[in-house]
Amino acid sequence: MASSPLVSVVTPTYNAVSTIRRCCESVASQDYIPIEHLVMDGGSTDGTLDVLREHRVRYESSPDSGIYDALSKGVRIATGEFVHILCADDRYTHHSVLSSVIAAMTAHDWDVCHARAAHVTASDRVVNVIGRNLDKRRLLKKMWVAQPTVVVRKAIYEQYGAFSVGFRIAADYEFLLRIWDHARIGFLDEIFVNMAIGGISTRPEYVVRSYRESMAAAVIHGAHPARATIRCWYEIAKHRLFFARRYRQT
Numbered sequence: 196m197a198s199s200p201l202v203s204v205v206t207p208t209y210n211a212v213s214t215i216r217r218c219c220e221s222v223a224s225q226d227y228i229p230i231e232h233l234v235m236d237g238g239s240t241d242g243t244l245d246v247l248r249e250h251r252v253r254y255e256s257s258p259d260s261g262i263y264d265a266l267s268k269g270v271r272i273a274t275g276e277f278v279h280i281l282c283a284d285d286r287y288t289h290h291s292v293l294s295s296v297i298a299a300m301t302a303h304d305w306d307v308c309h310a311r312a313a314h315v316t317a318s319d320r321v322v323n324v325i326g327r328n329l330d331k332r333r334l335l336k337k338m339w340v341a342q343p344t345v346v347v348r349k350a351i352y353e354q355y356g357a358f359s360v361g362f363r364i365a366a367d368y369e370f371l372l373r374i375w376d377h378a379r380i381g382f383l384d385e386i387f388v389n390m391a392i393g394g395i396s397t398r399p400e401y402v403v404r405s406y407r408e409s410m411a412a413a414v415i416h417g418a419h420p421a422r423a424t425i426r427c428w429y430e431i432a433k434h435r436l437f438f439a440r441r442y443r444q445t
Contacts, residue, residue: 406427
């Protein structure tokens with residue numbers, strides 16, 4: 196009987212002592228075997244590294260140029276056939292997430308798989324669910340993919356590159372646009388990750404930059420500049436009018 200392919204879970208951290216323990220426990224609780232958990236740390240000084248040593252998680256700690264630089268480093272050293280990025284304040288919704296994803300990717304020969312993620316408060320109250328099945332045309336309009344759920348074959352990163360550090364917030368969106376027409380994409384209609392509110396893309400002070408970077412990524416990959424600009428400011432206004440209140444911690 197053939198062994199299951201290795202999955203590399205890559206986690207970027209910087210002074211994440213308040214959340215990294217729960218993340219490590221979430222990865223360790225997965226029933227899929229084998230998994231390697233790689234933590235790319237930006238030089239934490241708050242006890243994060245002590246938690247990683249306690250959990251015997253492999254890590255590298257050195258200054259970096261931001262989250263996407265850390266992720267690109269993690270992708271490069273990952274030895275798994277599949278790579279999943281799980282941030283320090285995110286966690287799997289159940290013990291069989293990776294088993295379900297890898298089974299589907301193997302059965303359908305997918306290069307990329309994504310699902311749904313729930314934005315949750317510190318008290319685990321769900322405030323929003325993101326992620327949907329879509330084509331490139333719809334992806335060019337908005338980042339509808341729930342990035343915390345995306346699992347990618349390592350070969351895709353090797354062929355098309357990882358994350359552009361020129362994007363501080365939307366590099367994940369640019370990456371997906373770059374590979375979308377060259378990969379077999381699958382979607383699973385389940386919530387696989389609880390995503391903590393407070394990440395850079397959900398902070399009020401970064402909303403405008405997030406949408407503007409997304410607009411630039413879309414234009415680079417084929418969106419009409421004028422339409423992308425209109426869409427950008429429409430999304431900013433919609434967020435401020437309807438969604439900002441949801442993302443206040445309670």
